[in-house]
Amino acid sequence: MSFGQGGPSWGPGDSRTPDWAALADESAARSRRRKWLLIGGGALATAAVAAIVATAVVTANDTGSPGSDKNASDLPAPADLPSDTSQPQPSFSSVAPPPPPDPKDYISDARKDKAPITVDAFFPGKKVTAGDRVHAKGATNRTNSCAATTQGALGSILTSNGCDQVIRATYSNNGVAVTVGLAVFGTEAEAKKAAQQASGGIASLSGAGVPTFCRAGAVCRRTANSYGRYAYFTVGGYTSGKNVTTASKDVYAVGDDLTEFTFRQIRHRGEVQASAAAGIPTA
Incomplete structure (x- = not known):
């Protein structure tokens, strides 16, 4: 049971x-x-x-697949991005800025070259230093009588091309003396023509501790160049009266230093005036 x-x-x-x-x-x-x-x-x-x-x-996987009651339109839309913003947006001009002034334009024509023309404007200070060479400044001169500052045919060449004035400055270094003559013209074309036609040369300028040199038939080195409306000439030699030869490297060195210095002074004159025209401050 x-x-x-x-x-x-x-x-x-x-x-x-x-x-x-x-x-x-x-x-x-x-x-x-x-x-x-x-x-x-x-x-x-x-x-x-x-x-x-x-x-x-x-x-979790039901996002509008076949057979599902949901589709993409049922999903919440992302938040709309703001159409305005408080941050400034960059803007670019389609107009290209004008090119900066060319410094040479301001020393190629008297109508633009308005800076004062004086001895100190081109030959300031008491010396010129080039590397380890120091050239002491001696006598200076400025005159409107261009022909009076020359030797040989250069006087008539300057006059015929419209020379307005000549500034001269002499520098010396260890028995070598060089006079630089800066002839001023109205246009670049006049100055260039005068330098190309140069014959004879600028007359040496003695004084202020520099004895007479490159006179009385002494053989000296002469150069002629131009930049803008300025033609510049040099005459260099020994203060002892000794003739210059192709082996006189000291005379060539002093002359080249002063030629380069004069060119830079003319160019600087153009740079200063171009900067002023563009509103750019200079030191």
Whole structure:
């Protein structure tokens, strides 16, 4: 017999001795039922969790794929970018700026070259230094009589080309003396023509510690150049009266230094005036 509501049933003959075999079978049956209940409950719980996860995955991926109730138009639109901003925007002009003035324009024509013409404007200070050579300034002279400052044919050449005035300055260094003569014209063409036609030369200027040189037939070195409306000439030699030869490197060195210095002074004159016209401050 099986267990009833009133207690266990007894074996055959009702001897009050339990039927141990029946009890063991019934106990085993109850254990099997509990095991299957536990297994079934676990499976249901696992299935429920899997269903929740699957639902979450489908929801997260539901962005308008085929079969979905959502599409791109259902998604929230990104915030509109502002059409105005308080920051200034760069702007560029389509008009090219004018080119800076050419310094040479201001020393090529008397109508533009308005800076004062004086000895100190071209030959300032008391010396000219070139590398390790120092040339002391001696006598200076400025005159409107261009021909009076020359030797040979140069006087008539300056006059015929419209020379306005000549400034002279002499420099000396260890027995060598060089006079620079700066002839002023109205235009660049006049100055260039005078330098190209040069014959004879500028007359040496002595005084202020420099004795007479390059006179009385002494052989000296002469040069002629022009830049803008200025023609500039040099005469250089020994204060001892010795003749200059092609081997006289000291005479050539002093003459070249002063020729370069004069050119730079003329060019600087143009740069200063061009900067002033453009409103650029100069030192």
